[in-house]
Amino acid sequence: MNNNRQQRHKGLVIALHANFYQVRLCKEDLNEELNGVNELLCTARTRLSQKGERIYVGDQVEIEAIDWKEKRAIVVAIAPRLGILKRPMVANCTKLVIVISLMQPAVDANQLSRFLLSAETTDLPIDIAFSKSDLVDFSLAEQWQKRVERWGYNSFLVSSLNNVGIEQLRHSLDDSPISVICGPSGVGKTSLINSLIPSLDLKVGAVSGRLQRGRHTTRHVQLFPIGNGGMIADTPGFNRPTLPKDPRKLGWLFPEIRSAFIEKPCRFRNCLHQNELGCTVGTNWDRYTFYTQSLESLLSPH
């Protein structure tokens, strides 16, 4: 027992509960002595909290003072991070999947673009999953797929109800250690995770009201093992991501602008791509209005 107490193990923070961290032990650290225990409820060593070091879901940590019987331990160190996603708050994310329902609630192109913009600030690979495909004609679903393809994005059609597209989605996450599912409330993020991991039975909530919005059923970020060695995060839905702050960098968050500009740069380096003389991006693209409106709201904050 005494020996065990001094042993250090590595783990992954999979959820936060007030001042407790739920830590999943690394595979290499699992052995018989653990008696099948693979998750521990941890507090942080006082020194860590005193240094103001915050611990996030997705953090790789070292733990000590393990009490196997009570499944408790203490986090003593945090490994350097690849990065931190701000909303939802997740460390070391390697892929983002934006979930948007085709119906209930219906797709809102501007809302989707806001999610895409905040995802673009991260440099992570981004996919879109159009959910509840069982509720619409295939032609409508296909239109959306083609539309976002022109914007520069790969997408999937999925239905948790009919188990459609789940394997393709799973396959796309194969090489990603920590994938994060995000999107508005009620689009079926948690239902998707239940479909991806049939042994789970996470709580889902019905949509309601004229706009068929969700009711913020998921309250916390949590990571789940997805079977390929990777983890997937369910996250609380939110309906209106804030726009990135810097108007000069806004254009770079649009793949359409990036590719036009790279093919042939605009005449002026600080071009805002609003039909200025010598701008090669032009106005003839689907999201031009959204781009202009976003730019204006950044340039004239009220």
Ligand SMILES: Nc1nc2c(ncn2[C@@H]2O[C@H](COP(=O)(O)OP(=O)(O)OP(=O)(O)O)[C@@H](O)[C@H]2O)c(=O)[nH]1
């Ligand atoms: N028809 C249909 N309904 C679905 C599908 N997936 C989810 N739903 C329903 O949509 C509602 C919302 O599902 P959730 O999985 O809780 O949605 P969520 O995105 O996790 O919502 P928050 O946790 O609030 O962010 C529930 O009533 C689900 O049964 C689907 O593929 N088809």
Ligand SMILES: [Mg+2]
């Ligand atoms: Mg949910």
Ligand SMILES: [Zn+2]
């Ligand atoms: Zn330009």
